[in-house]
Amino acid sequence: MQVTRTLPELRECLTTRPRPIGLVPTMGFLHAGHLALVRRARAECATAAVSIFVNPAQFGPQEDLARYPRDLPRDLRMLESAGADVVWVPEADEVYPRGYQTYVTVGRVAEPLEGAARPGHFRGVATVVAKLFNAFTPDHAYFGQKDAQQAAVIRQMARDLNFPPEIIVCPTIRESDGLAMSSRNTYLDPQERRAAAVLYRALSAAMIAYQRGQRSADNLRAAMRDTLSTEPLAKMEYVSAADPDTLQELDRVDGNALFSMAVRIGKTRLIDNFLLKDGSWDTGLIQGKGE
Ligand code: AMP
16 A cells, blocks of 8 residues: 655556556545445455545634544554555645635535535535546545535536546445444544434434325424434434435425435534435445445
8 A cells, every 4th residue: 555645646656556546535534434435446446546635625614624533544554454555645735735726616516405504615525526536537436425415516516527537425334323434423422422323313213204104305304303302412403305416405205315414412513314216215334234
């Protein structure tokens, strides 16, 4: 596994690597969710490439950029054992040198939900992913269903700007109580950690209501809200039952739908989702059960 720092170093290293190249963009502090993406890239591509970059452009001024968890030695050990071939760990001024002034703004799909709650977030995400696509020239790029709107935004950007890589979205990997793995889970104290399982229960409540015949999106959103309200430590930011491609809220759930939410547990903001696609539910994978 080759670890590179500068862009010329990365480019040089990639010239010697076989195609197809699969890219897994990350912000580090890796967990089993990231490693599932790396293993998928490893299985499907001749070169499995990973970026570790805590992208300042996607954090708001009041957000957790400064305290975002970091542990590069541990990340590199995990990537080595997952079979990564090339890792790029740039400094912020390698990605955004002095005088930097070009950003990618995706339209409607980036506006609701996370886009509304975190102004500028997807502009930062789309910009860094565009730069990563140019840096790695990957054939495939792997993203997690955990960040469903991010995947939709990147798919839209790739389509609109003719970026070549195929965008592959992999299932959400979960802890045994259903909590979606996230680097931010490390912020939770033990009591908050127990409370955080309410997101999975709330998404499950919507799924069960749907399976019992409920098709009103308002009622399905209410099922999620009602479950969240049973947990005193949980403060709902939004619940949504939306079209998975456009992210527009639905009136009725008759076909595909993305059920998603953002919830604060103490100071920690968590997001999660279930996807109803072609009549079946993508609820992710509990680690150890099929992971
Ligand atoms: P991050 O380091 O949080 O920016 O995440 C890097 C990539 O890993 C993104 O494509 C995320 O959607 C994905 N990811 C994060 N958590 C999970 C998870 N629990 N399961 C699957 N993919 C994940």
